[in-house]
Amino acid sequence: MSTELEPFSFAKRIPTTPSIGSTTVTKPDHIHLSFGFAAPHLFPIELLSYAAAEAVTQQGRKALQYSGAPGPGKVLAWIQNRSKLNDIHVDTDQILVTYGSTQGIDLTTRILVEPGDHVWVEAPSFFSALQAFRVAEATITSFPIDENGVRVDLIEEALIDARSNGKRIPKFLYTMPTYHNPGGVTLSIPRRKQLVRLAREYNFFILEDDAYSELNFSGKRYPSLYSLFPERVIYLNTFSKIIAPGLRLGWLIADKSILTKARLLNLGGSIGVFTQEIVAKLLDEFPFQPHIESLIAHYRRQSDVMADAIRTDFGDHVTFHQPEGGFYIWLRFQDHVNTTEFLQDAADRGVSFVDGRSFYVNAEAEGHSYLRLCFSYVSEDQIVRGVQKLADAYFAYLSKTMSST
Amino acid sequence: MSTELEPFSFAKRIPTTPSIGSTTVTKPDHIHLSFGFAAPHLFPIELLSYAAAEAVTQQGRKALQYSGAPGPGKVLAWIQNRSKLNDIHVDTDQILVTYGSTQGIDLTTRILVEPGDHVWVEAPSFFSALQAFRVAEATITSFPIDENGVRVDLIEEALIDARSNGKRIPKFLYTMPTYHNPGGVTLSIPRRKQLVRLAREYNFFILEDDAYSELNFSGKRYPSLYSLFPERVIYLNTFSKIIAPGLRLGWLIADKSILTKARLLNLGGSIGVFTQEIVAKLLDEFPFQPHIESLIAHYRRQSDVMADAIRTDFGDHVTFHQPEGGFYIWLRFQDHVNTTEFLQDAADRGVSFVDGRSFYVNAEAEGHSYLRLCFSYVSEDQIVRGVQKLADAYFAYLSKTMSST
Incomplete structure (x- = not known):
């Protein structure tokens, strides 16, 4: 019964490429600035x-x-x-x-x-x-x-x-x-x-x-x-x-x-x-309105902490719009920067982010000078340390690319 | 802003017909021999x-x-x-x-x-x-x-x-x-x-x-x-x-x-x-195996009760295969019988079933002489009374169609 099977023709509309997303890291002290997740301690x-x-x-x-x-x-x-x-x-x-x-x-x-x-x-x-x-x-x-x-x-x-x-x-x-x-x-x-x-x-x-x-x-x-x-x-x-x-x-x-x-x-x-x-x-x-208000107060503070950390650690190397709500800060670097190129080094230093191109239709050509940070899942302390590690990875990348050009 | 909208072209693959299924009846004493549902009293x-x-x-x-x-x-x-x-x-x-x-x-x-x-x-x-x-x-x-x-x-x-x-x-x-x-x-x-x-x-x-x-x-x-x-x-x-x-x-x-x-x-x-x-x-x-065994004992008995009731009330007007497992008995009537034609009368008498054609690719032409009964959701008493009501509806339909031909 172990004769070789002919290949099978699947529906063409299903691509064979895996989905893109964040890197998978399992170290317990890793700081996940990639996860767009709600803060678990706020679940009722x-x-x-x-x-x-x-x-x-x-x-x-x-x-x-x-x-x-x-x-x-x-x-x-x-x-x-x-x-x-x-x-x-x-x-x-x-x-x-x-x-x-x-x-x-x-x-x-x-x-x-x-x-x-x-x-x-x-x-x-x-x-x-x-x-x-x-x-x-x-x-x-x-x-x-x-x-x-x-x-x-x-x-x-x-x-x-x-x-x-x-x-x-x-x-x-x-x-x-x-x-x-x-x-x-x-x-x-x-x-x-x-x-x-x-x-x-x-x-x-x-x-x-x-x-x-x-x-x-x-x-x-x-x-x-x-x-x-x-x-x-x-x-x-x-x-x-x-x-x-x-x-x-x-x-x-x-x-x-x-x-x-x-x-x-x-x-x-x-x-x-x-x-x-x-x-x-x-x-x-459920006292729903007080719950929402506590979520808002928490995430607003997290957003402020992250924005401050970015300003401190990156200075004028990045621009971003401080959000009026939600979970994310979207960092723009200078056009020649490719954030995918320091994704792995950042992971090795203990922080993850999602590189910009993952959010674009044409990931090969677009979004390389952006990255997404999420302030919702992590603690204030993790935000501060995570942004610092990210800056370390970025500046290491920058000096490497500058020295090679 | 209330100008008339042009019609919109939806994806052609989505049909506009609603799905077929059982009749909706809300009388509390109605006997649902149509529902292919598990017996709620056996939920853990x-x-x-x-x-x-x-x-x-x-x-x-x-x-x-x-x-x-x-x-x-x-x-x-x-x-x-x-x-x-x-x-x-x-x-x-x-x-x-x-x-x-x-x-x-x-x-x-x-x-x-x-x-x-x-x-x-x-x-x-x-x-x-x-x-x-x-x-x-x-x-x-x-x-x-x-x-x-x-x-x-x-x-x-x-x-x-x-x-x-x-x-x-x-x-x-x-x-x-x-x-x-x-x-x-x-x-x-x-x-x-x-x-x-x-x-x-x-x-x-x-x-x-x-x-x-x-x-x-x-x-x-x-x-x-x-x-x-x-x-x-x-x-x-x-x-x-x-x-x-x-x-x-x-x-x-x-x-x-x-x-x-x-x-x-x-x-x-x-x-x-x-x-x-x-x-x-x-x-x-969970003691899963004893749970499964009690489900089996229950549904086996229900199946027997329904089969006996069908034999008593329908005699040689129907044939069916007594199942070795599962939830359903599939009744076959003589070819000239159309079960859809006594669906409503049966519902009026307090029992629902699913007419045979609902299970066929070409519901217009196939399955009209079959119907599905489900013994899983109802009590033994309801099975006996439900099959009786169904037989009443069937024999009323039969005498009406015979007198009109």
Whole structure:
């Protein structure tokens, strides 16, 4: 029976390259400035433990069946209510609970994109999203960001050019308008208005990834793109940053035509019924607003500590935009610097970061002079020491490259 | 801003028809012989409640991060160990934990199928699987089952015909060889050997959906198809039937080339980390074998009660194969009977079933003289009363159609 098998022809749309991301390091004292993770000590562990036990005991037989109506109903109602803070007013049948916002990206892509269709993104963008678009065989075009978010003027130019020259209009634009990952920037209100005007005029969807909007350091509020144009914006959010990522629970808000298709792609399966019951119980018992405020206070302070450390250790060797919210600081070096080239030395010195090119459509040619630091997962002390180690790696790299030229 | 929007061109591969399934009925005394659900009173509620609280308390910060290594590791190790009972001997990196076996079907389809590729299925088959294949724009061909499972002789004929006449060989065959849903039948050992021989000779994959194999009433064991041909069988199983469906946790076992692609499609997301930690804790504490034995004893008795009730109430109006395991009895009426035509009357009388055509590729033309009953979710008393009501609906339908002809 051990005759040799012929090779098998897999679906062409699945690439064979592994996904890019952070380096894997296992030393216990390693400082992970690469991880875009929430701070574990801020998870509401005691309450979740209680909620888990209670939900199983009280709602157990329903929770553990395919569709425990009360729990999921409660989570939907909570999402519906909380969304009003973002000026999103929807029926619960416009909300789909998803396995994290990543599933929302995947579903949207599968609903909107045929192979060869165009998807427009920001440069830089979220690597898992880029991977979803590649798997769908989309043609991906990217538009740069600046300190006010994506350059909507360049998007408009491209649309005018497409219309004049018979080129393709994108099926959708994927954007993280508020506290961008990795850019840390926020799309200005005039640009938000201009972007939805373009979506209306040229008839494309906007996929608004709003994972970080609750983590608002400045108090300044921005209207969600969804609130400006509900017919053509698909809105994604998640419990990952505000409760805990391990729950793998997010949500998608969109027009009912999208929801119908998304449910069909889910093949009739309910999403994380058991987890939903636990989250429902947690949200019932939870002083949510004080929790959010403590998250904000913590992450704001971390952001300040990291920004100070960068200024101290790098001086005018880097520029960055101090974020109004979220998890990230995006460092820009001079154009000739290639951050990938000191990734390994930094790891050897005990600090990890994600090199800039990982966030670009064309990783070979773009983003080499940037890197992403995340201040959410580590302690203040680790931030200070991590940035110092990073600076050591950078300056060692710099003197080496300068001496060799 | 309320100008009319142009219509939008969605991806063509997403159908606009809703999924088919059971009728929705909300009367509290309604008897659901349609639901293919596990019996809620057999869920290990107390232990799950304890495991949930303990897992969160002990492993909480890890469990709630993206990747809690110990928990998922434990679940993988449990699956690896338990699989040996099915003669499946694999490394843990050949096991992917999924959101139920439905996600396994979806991932496999996306990995193997280009639009227009051929997928072969059993007639009848699982409707969510058929939906996944339709969404992937596969060309679906079905092969009948009899009391020994799918007619492998007809599959061989079709393969010979395909090779001789330049027709397409399927990318994969989707099969539920053990305690088929809805057929209740089990693929015989000679047919299992013949089927894997064909897969080897013609170089196609087999997607083996093994959701029910633990629920073995007869004690007779069948080798999994995976154990006969690990290179070209993708094996699916789930905790849905043996712990609880609401966990939405299943697994896929396959060659590493498949696993690599499946992980890529998951976009780097860990699957239900939190739920995995709880299940790991449960499995740690759980007298699993006695639990399985009590499930088997219960479902075996339910199956007997239903079979007796059918014989009493339907006499020679129906034929069926009494299952050696699983959840289902598949009733065959005379060819001129259309079970869809008494679905509503039965619902009005207080009993639901799934009409046969819902399990067929061509629901307009096939399966009309069959229906599926599920004995797992209801009590013995409900089985007896439900089958009686069903017989009332059937005989009322019969006298109406006979008098009108």
